[in-house]
Amino acid sequence: MSAFVGKYADELIKTAKYIATPGKGILAADESTGTIGKRFSGINVENIESNRQALRELLFTSPGALPCLSGVILFEETLYQKTSDGKPFVEFLQENGVIPGIKVDKGVVDLAGTNGETTTQGLDSLGARCQEYYKAGARFAKWRAVLKIGATEPSELSIQENAKGLARYAIICQENGLVPIVEPEVLTDGSHDIKKCAAVTETVLSAVYKALNDHHVLLEGTLLKPNMVTPGSDSAKVAPEVIAEYTVTALRRTVPPAVPGIVFLSGGQSEEEATLNLNAMNKLDLLKPWTLTFSFGRALQQSTLKAWGGKKENVAKAQATFLVRCKANSDATLGKYIAGASGDSAASESLFVKGYSY
Amino acid sequence: MTPLIANAAYIGTPGKGILAADESTGTIGKRLASINVENVETNRRALRELLFTAPGALPCLSGVILFEETLYQKSSDGKLFVDILKEGGVLPGIKVDKGTVELAGTNGETTTQGLDGLGERCKKYYEAGARFAKWRAVLKIGENEPSEHSIHENAYGLARYAVICQENGLVPIVEPEILVDGSHDIHKCAAVTERVLAACYKALSDHHVLLEGTLLKPNMVTPGSDSAKVAPEVIAEHTVRALQRTVPPAVPAIVFLSGGQSEEEATKNLNAMNQLKTKKPWSLSFSFGRALQQSTLKTWAGKEENVKAAQEALYVRCKANSEATLGTYKGDAKLGDGAAESLHVKDYKY
Numbered sequence: 260m261s262a263f264v265g266k267y268a269d270e271l272i273k274t275a276k277y278i279a280t281p282g283k284g285i286l287a288a289d290e291s292t293g294t295i296g297k298r299f300s301g302i303n304v305e306n307i308e309s310n311r312q313a314l315r316e317l318l319f320t321s322p323g324a325l326p327c328l329s330g331v332i333l334f335e336e337t338l339y340q341k342t343s344d345g346k347p348f349v350e351f352l353q354e355n356g357v358i359p360g361i362k363v364d365k366g367v368v369d370l371a372g373t374n375g376e377t378t379t380q381g382l383d384s385l386g387a388r389c390q391e392y393y394k395a396g397a398r399f400a401k402w403r404a405v406l407k408i409g410a411t412e413p414s415e416l417s418i419q420e421n422a423k424g425l426a427r428y429a430i431i432c433q434e435n436g437l438v439p440i441v442e443p444e445v446l447t448d449g450s451h452d453i454k455k456c457a458a459v460t461e462t463v464l465s466a467v468y469k470a471l472n473d474h475h476v477l478l479e480g481t482l483l484k485p486n487m488v489t490p491g492s493d494s495a496k497v498a499p500e501v502i503a504e505y506t507v508t509a510l511r512r513t514v515p516p517a518v519p520g521i522v523f524l525s526g527g528q529s530e531e532e533a534t535l536n537l538n539a540m541n542k543l544d545l546l547k548p549w550t551l552t553f554s555f556g557r558a559l560q561q562s563t564l565k566a567w568g569g570k571k572e573n574v575a576k577a578q579a580t581f582l583v584r585c586k587a588n589s590d591a592t593l594g595k596y597i598a599g600a601s602g603d604s605a606a607s608e609s610l611f612v613k614g615y616s617y
Numbered sequence: 618m619t620p621l622i623a624n625a626a627y628i629g630t631p632g633k634g635i636l637a638a639d640e641s642t643g644t645i646g647k648r649l650a651s652i653n654v655e656n657v658e659t660n661r662r663a664l665r666e667l668l669f670t671a672p673g674a675l676p677c678l679s680g681v682i683l684f685e686e687t688l689y690q691k692s693s694d695g696k697l698f699v700d701i702l703k704e705g706g707v708l709p710g711i712k713v714d715k716g717t718v719e720l721a722g723t724n725g726e727t728t729t730q731g732l733d734g735l736g737e738r739c740k741k742y743y744e745a746g747a748r749f750a751k752w753r754a755v756l757k758i759g760e761n762e763p764s765e766h767s768i769h770e771n772a773y774g775l776a777r778y779a780v781i782c783q784e785n786g787l788v789p790i791v792e793p794e795i796l797v798d799g800s801h802d803i804h805k806c807a808a809v810t811e812r813v814l815a816a817c818y819k820a821l822s823d824h825h826v827l828l829e830g831t832l833l834k835p836n837m838v839t840p841g842s843d844s845a846k847v848a849p850e851v852i853a854e855h856t857v858r859a860l861q862r863t864v865p866p867a868v869p870a871i872v873f874l875s876g877g878q879s880e881e882e883a884t885k886n887l888n889a890m891n892q893l894k895t896k897k898p899w900s901l902s903f904s905f906g907r908a909l910q911q912s913t914l915k916t917w918a919g920k921e922e923n924v925k926a927a928q929e930a931l932y933v934r935c936k937a938n939s940e941a942t943l944g945t946y947k948g949d950a951k952l953g954d955g956a957a958e959s960l961h962v963k964d965y966k967y
Binding site for chain 2: 261264461462465466468469472473478508511512513514516517546547548560
């Protein structure tokens with residue numbers, strides 16, 4: 260076979276398919292210690308282990324939220340944390356039909372000789388790490404590659420390096436029982452129009468799928484986490500229907516039907532924008548052989564974080580807020596979302612940070 | 618919707634497919650020789666007239682691929698073939714490659730030529746009524762084949778041809794044929810097919826080809842010609858899976874070549890694919906040459922008095938394949954003379 264079919268093949272296919280269940284999506288709660296620190300400082304909360312544990316417990320135990328989710332991406336620390344009752348988070352999620360995932364990349368480093376382009380590191384001993392994560396209960400992984408649009412970017416070097424890095428990561432995951440989420444994020448930063456974003460996204464995705472094929476990755480046991488196709492952050496916004504059309508067209512031109520699901524990143528979009536765009540894609544009358552769902556971090560947690568503010572007495576309110584976003588996005592995967600359901604102003608706030616580094 | 622997209626979509630209409638009648642003068646000579654017919658222009662014309670005027674055939678077809686000579690020929694009534702086809706709802710297509718040449722330093726691998734002046738030629742063909750084109754790249758399976766070099770050369774040749782066609786109004790049929798010759802099993806064929814198709818779509822992306830305005834003409838995934846045969850359902854499963862792993866949904870239709878399969882085999886395999894319950898965002902149809910014409914040729918044998926019977930034989934195969942694109946073929950076509958006969962010729966050269 261062109262694709263590597265190892266001992267985990269059946270499980271990988273089953274897990275990937277489950278994660279792509281219509282009506283469900285992924286909560287990206289894998290902020291590294293450094294990144295969660297930035298979130299916390301935004302709400303005046305101290306970045307200590309107990310607060311990080313409290314936030315994740317708040318999210319995972321939100322009444323009614325887990326049925327909207329098929330997976331949660333965790334940071335390594337969280338994989339080994341427990342609820343205040345002493346139950347491992349991983350078990351809690353599994354018991355509620357949510358598959359634990361793990362961020363495995365080690366961040367980006369600059370590519371010398373380029374104009375600020377990067378590659379992602381994390382391949383060293385990745386196989387051994389994946390084995391440990393599998394033992395701890397993880398069944399999927401995530402690795403974020405980052406590309407940018409500029410006068411001469413993304414360069415061929417950047418595209419090749421990032422695509423190959425993703426492919427190598429992906430096959431190592433599959434060898435060790437983890438479904439790899441392939442994430443080639445093209446940043447929104449810039450003043451380019453939506454057509455430029457579409458062209459770059461298509462070029463990048465084409466290179467990614469060639470690399471995956473070269474590395475014998477079993478596509479049926481993967482997921483794709485791409486950016487939506489939008490105008491640059493410095494350009495005029497367009498309607499969700501326009502974003503939907505360009506995004507789905509780009510995916511139709513590059514993503515083979517063997518891929519079971521596409522789980523969008525939200526980038527700097529506000530909670531409401533991200534939901535509306537996802538909804539528009541699922542309403543689009545174009546043939547889509549993969550499910551289109553979410554893998555949102557900021558776009559699921561923003562208003563929840565604000566409502567919580569680090570205070571125990573706000574937990575119930577924060578959890579109710581979280582449920583609203585989960586339900587909204589669950590509806591969006593079915594094309595059934597009705598705008599403004601949440602009514603919360605925080606939901607419309609842009610989450611764009613220029614040159615965002617995790 | 619540009620005309621390229623509309624034409625490509627039309628060719629993929631369920632219930633229809635392509636008749637590959639683009640045999641070069643040399644190749645048609647071999648066919649005619651096998652039925653003792655002289656390879657002269659009038660006979661070549663007579664054969665194509667027989668095919669294009671066969672009652673009931675054109676409704677089963679969305680396109681016919683022609684050789685350059687045929688593009689300018691007329692029926693005995695004096696009507697241009699391209700007009701007969703157009704009036705019958707069939708798009709005329711044109712073979713534009715100039716055959717294969719060996720790749721030095723390889724073990725008999727080839728690349729396809731025909732890029733020189735291709736743009737100009739496409740313009741002329743468009744003026745003559747052609748609306749799609751075909752270019753055949755050939756790869757083989759062996760110990761060390763296909764080599765990375767051969768895959769790359771053929772994929773990028775196809776991509777360059779494709780974008781030149783699109784610049785000139787012709788929908789390019791992208792044909793990366795992996796020959797069936799060999800003793801390999803179906804898994805090997807699947808692996809090679811997936812690798813080749815992945816390379817093709819990377820090349821097409823690099824060359825900015827509009828996928829919605831293209832068609833793919835691949836081999837089916839089968840065991841090698843020297844290996845044991847397998848059931849149509851097995852061929853269907855491996856073929857569709859290979860396509861799911863490599864062909865983006867933007868491609869409107871996949872029109873299979875028949876290679877050395879017999880008429881009946883090719884139809885049954887296509888039928889099994891269309892019955893398969895799995896994701897198929899492109900329609901699956903045919904672009905058959907030998908697998909549509911074999912029994913017709915034998916029945917005709919170059920004789921005027923056999924034309925009617927020969928045309929019926931063609932209709933039988935057209936109808937069977939039309940049903941196969943819908944997964945409704947019941948295997949009950951009246952088998953013509955030689956319909957079950959393998960058409961495999963080792964190391965076949967067109």
